[in-house]
Amino acid sequence: MNEADSSPFNVRALHGAARRGALHTMHGVVETPVFMPIATAGALKTLLPSEVAGLGASIILGNTYHLLLRPGEKELQKFGGVRQFMHWDGPLLTDSGGYQVFSLSKLNKTDDDGVTFQSHIDGSTHRLTAERSMEIQSAIGSSIRMQFDDVAAGNSTRDRYSEAMERSLRWAARSKQRFDELNKGVEGDRPLLFGIVQGGTHHDLRAQSLQGLTEIGFDGYAIGGLSVGESREDTFRIVRSLAKEMPADRPRYFMGGGMPEEIVAYVSFGVDMFDCVLPTRNARHGSLFVWKGNPADAVREAFTRAMDGAADFRIAEALYDKIQITNERFMSDETPIDAWNSAETSRTFSRAYLRHLFKTGETLGLRLATLQNLGFYLRMMEELRLITANPL
Amino acid sequence: MNEADSSPFNVRALHGAARRGALHTMHGVVETPVFMPIATAGALKTLLPSEVAGLGASIILGNTYHLLLRPGEKELQKFGGVRQFMHWDGPLLTDSGGYQVFSLSKLNKTDDDGVTFQSHIDGSTHRLTAERSMEIQSAIGSSIRMQFDDVAAGNSTRDRYSEAMERSLRWAARSKQRFDELNKGVEGDRPLLFGIVQGGTHHDLRAQSLQGLTEIGFDGYAIGGLSVGESREDTFRIVRSLAKEMPADRPRYFMGGGMPEEIVAYVSFGVDMFDCVLPTRNARHGSLFVWKGNPADAVREAFTRAMDGAADFRIAEALYDKIQITNERFMSDETPIDAWNSAETSRTFSRAYLRHLFKTGETLGLRLATLQNLGFYLRMMEELRLITANPL
Numbered sequence: 001m002n003e004a005d006s007s008p009f010n011v012r013a014l015h016g017a018a019r020r021g022a023l024h025t026m027h028g029v030v031e032t033p034v035f036m037p038i039a040t041a042g043a044l045k046t047l048l049p050s051e052v053a054g055l056g057a058s059i060i061l062g063n064t065y066h067l068l069l070r071p072g073e074k075e076l077q078k079f080g081g082v083r084q085f086m087h088w089d090g091p092l093l094t095d096s097g098g099y100q101v102f103s104l105s106k107l108n109k110t111d112d113d114g115v116t117f118q119s120h121i122d123g124s125t126h127r128l129t130a131e132r133s134m135e136i137q138s139a140i141g142s143s144i145r146m147q148f149d150d151v152a153a154g155n156s157t158r159d160r161y162s163e164a165m166e167r168s169l170r171w172a173a174r175s176k177q178r179f180d181e182l183n184k185g186v187e188g189d190r191p192l193l194f195g196i197v198q199g200g201t202h203h204d205l206r207a208q209s210l211q212g213l214t215e216i217g218f219d220g221y222a223i224g225g226l227s228v229g230e231s232r233e234d235t236f237r238i239v240r241s242l243a244k245e246m247p248a249d250r251p252r253y254f255m256g257g258g259m260p261e262e263i264v265a266y267v268s269f270g271v272d273m274f275d276c277v278l279p280t281r282n283a284r285h286g287s288l289f290v291w292k293g294n295p296a297d298a299v300r301e302a303f304t305r306a307m308d309g310a311a312d313f314r315i316a317e318a319l320y321d322k323i324q325i326t327n328e329r330f331m332s333d334e335t336p337i338d339a340w341n342s343a344e345t346s347r348t349f350s351r352a353y354l355r356h357l358f359k360t361g362e363t364l365g366l367r368l369a370t371l372q373n374l375g376f377y378l379r380m381m382e383e384l385r386l387i388t389a390n391p392l
Numbered sequence: 393m394n395e396a397d398s399s400p401f402n403v404r405a406l407h408g409a410a411r412r413g414a415l416h417t418m419h420g421v422v423e424t425p426v427f428m429p430i431a432t433a434g435a436l437k438t439l440l441p442s443e444v445a446g447l448g449a450s451i452i453l454g455n456t457y458h459l460l461l462r463p464g465e466k467e468l469q470k471f472g473g474v475r476q477f478m479h480w481d482g483p484l485l486t487d488s489g490g491y492q493v494f495s496l497s498k499l500n501k502t503d504d505d506g507v508t509f510q511s512h513i514d515g516s517t518h519r520l521t522a523e524r525s526m527e528i529q530s531a532i533g534s535s536i537r538m539q540f541d542d543v544a545a546g547n548s549t550r551d552r553y554s555e556a557m558e559r560s561l562r563w564a565a566r567s568k569q570r571f572d573e574l575n576k577g578v579e580g581d582r583p584l585l586f587g588i589v590q591g592g593t594h595h596d597l598r599a600q601s602l603q604g605l606t607e608i609g610f611d612g613y614a615i616g617g618l619s620v621g622e623s624r625e626d627t628f629r630i631v632r633s634l635a636k637e638m639p640a641d642r643p644r645y646f647m648g649g650g651m652p653e654e655i656v657a658y659v660s661f662g663v664d665m666f667d668c669v670l671p672t673r674n675a676r677h678g679s680l681f682v683w684k685g686n687p688a689d690a691v692r693e694a695f696t697r698a699m700d701g702a703a704d705f706r707i708a709e710a711l712y713d714k715i716q717i718t719n720e721r722f723m724s725d726e727t728p729i730d731a732w733n734s735a736e737t738s739r740t741f742s743r744a745y746l747r748h749l750f751k752t753g754e755t756l757g758l759r760l761a762t763l764q765n766l767g768f769y770l771r772m773m774e775e776l777r778l779i780t781a782n783p784l
Contacts, residue, residue: 042745043754046438048737071723071748078724085745331463332470345440353434353477356463362435363755 007249008192008219013389016307017270020388023251025091025143026189030059032251032272035381036093037374038280041066042086045280046367049088055342056378058090061275064097064136065104069119073139081141094142096133099151110150130174138182144192147175152200154229161200168198169212176216192219194253197242200225201234206242220251227257232312236265243270260289260380261315267384268306279373286325286358288369289376291340299383330355343375399641400584400611405781408699409662412780415643417483417535418581422451424643424664427773428485429766430672433458434478437672438759441480447734448770451483453667456528457492461511465531473533486534488525491543502542522566530574536584539567544592546621553592560590561604568608584611586645589634592617593626598634612643619649624704628657635662652681652772653707659776660698671765678717678750680761681768683732691775722747735767
């Protein structure tokens with residue numbers, strides 16, 4: 001993989017448009033389709049890296065924006081990167097920081113060269129450009145890095161989508177150039193760099209973006225700027241058509257989505273990689289994804305519906321019940337949190353006990369809920385890998 | 393142990409006044425000296441029962457006051473007790489609820505028959521008496537139960553100490569009676585009931601209390617009403633003299649104390665059982681007990697000093713450094729949290745990383761700090777058991 005144009009990705013099997021693949025990174029192989037749990041600023045919420053690996057995670061995601069603010073570039077360099085800092089041995093992907101500057105920082109001003117913003121923590125001023133993003137991701141030491149991009153808000157005008165897409169293309173070229181400089185002369189495997197397709201819900205803008213990116217040449221391609229407020233139908237339409245046009249020999253990554261039914265649908269459209277805050281964020285609020293019976297059967301049924309073009313809610317109802325564990329109805333419920341979950345804690349502790357932990361504000365509750373939801377997502381991916389490897 | 397006057401406790405070795413013992417409960421044997429981590433309302437803060445057991449805990453403590461309010465007596469009965477509810481297989485001790493009614497509830501009014509109080513959670517009114525305390529502890533299903541007592545505030549007048557002590561004696565007799573009724577006809581092992589010596593810092597009141605309790609007859613005897621604001625010298629003086637007079641064939645339990653140096657001293661005075669919120673409470677604030685070198689050497693040195701009658705700070709300085717992990721000086725500290733700690737996480741993760749978790753508000757930080765502090769206390773007890781088993 002020392003050549004940018006030799007692909008780090010092998011498609012091992014096809015099931016319709018869905019792919020069973022393997023992505024080779026400098027820190028290990030990632031079997032796809034894959035879900036990446038989020039280790040925001042170098043921590044997987046309440047969990048140890050070994051616990052997340054135990055649930056079946058092979059790769060995690062770190063946020064460049066958070067890591068830049070804390071512990072900061074200098075500390076990360078000192079520790080040899082965030083993987084060493086947090087003791088995660090496997091591959092790690094970093095976003096470019098752009099999206100969170102836009103969504104989290106107090107003040108941010110985008111110009112053609114980059115973004116100036118104030119930290120949401122202490123108000124300190126920082127600047128991100130394509131070059132700086134590459135340098136910070138290098139200090140973080142991630143296995144997969146994302147180009148710096150300009151993300152238009154959901155429901156922007158076509159002009160704004162077009163502007164953001166074109167600016168992202170220019171930043172893509174600059175990201176690639178700085179990335180190549182940083183990895184010139186690196187011995188052994190180099191990290192991977194992914195480009196990001198922008199263009200909102202406009203197919204022609206998306207096509208133009210993809211065309212520009214493939215001309216530059218990336219190790220993988222991501223679909224950015226979706227799941228930001230547009231309708232689910234629009235997202236499905238764009239992902240389905242875009243996935244068909246994305247290079248077949250490169251990994252495809254849907255950024256920042258989504259619900260389990262979305263992931264099943266996007267896999268059926270040919271997407272390989274996913275991340276999302278939902279399993280951990282929902283866990284924090286006591287909202288749990290609970291298997292509807294045997295996961296193998298549930299995912300197979302959901303996948304079949306997705307292949308048949310079913311709407312999202314039809315896919316969802318084959319997969320899971322969403323339960324609010326704080327509800328009174330669980331007060332005396334002695335059944336396990338989820339007898340089908342991969343997390344041993346979900347099969348051991350009762351719903352009544354987990355409700356009690358939430359009601360008494362015990363942080364052990366967050367842990368059990370996070371294990372439940374991540375266990376659900378990661379098991380779903382395992383079943384999707386089995387289905388795509390063994391076409392019906 | 394179906395006879396109240398056959399002792400559940402064996403002294404296996406003596407080292408001066410210090411004892412190496414074994415306490416037989418219906419849920420397993422507790423090797424003493426022992427520290428009991430606190431599972432307030434059925435949860436060991438951020439930790440799973442299996443993790444606390446893995447650090448060497450053989451018995452934990454539940455708070456009757458908290459468990460009465462949530463999940464409540466009825467739910468506990470439904471689940472067969474809090475041990476089943478929280479999946480703790482080993483022995484569990486419950487306090488009587490009295491101390492926390494006094495320290496936590498909004499309004500509380502003590503009369504000769506009991507205490508009426510308002511829940512600190514929802515303001516609901518409850519009443520505790522000796523009989524009710526026994527009934528609730530029975531619903532909790534603890535292995536060791538404490539008599540209901542009246543705790544005088546620290547620095548009370550002699551009259552108040554005297555009143556509380558005498559009232560506690562009357563409640564001791566009533567506790568014993570109701571306890572015996574509840575366990576009459578129970579097949580197999582019965583739970584244990586401990587009496588509590590009161591009397592503040594007045595030796596004669598303490599002696600009178602102990603005399604009254606032994607006349608009633610309990611499975612074990614506790615020292616209550618200390619570590620509530622009196623000077624450390626007063627505590628040492630009372631514990632040292634009282635331990636000598638407590639029945640040699642029964643376990644002695646110092647309630648609600650204390651710092652590691654206190655525990656070492658009280659063990660040298662002949663006390664067998666301890667509990668304290670300090671390791672978990674300090675962890676919550678990033679305050680850590682870190683070994684001063686090899687635990688075996690540190691505890692032996694501390695114990696020798698305690699046997700020589702050293703002051704508490706002299707014992708402490710042989711044992712640990714107390715570090716505030718949020719301090720700037722740990723920002724780049726790549727050394728492990730504590731290379732000597734029993735918790736694997738303390739030997740794996742760096743101080744800089746733990747500081748980072750606290751600074752970013754990641755709950756994983758609470759977990760690592762709790763493992764560190766409980767790991768310290770539980771290893772200290774292990775060393776104390778080795779020392780008392782093998783006199784110098």
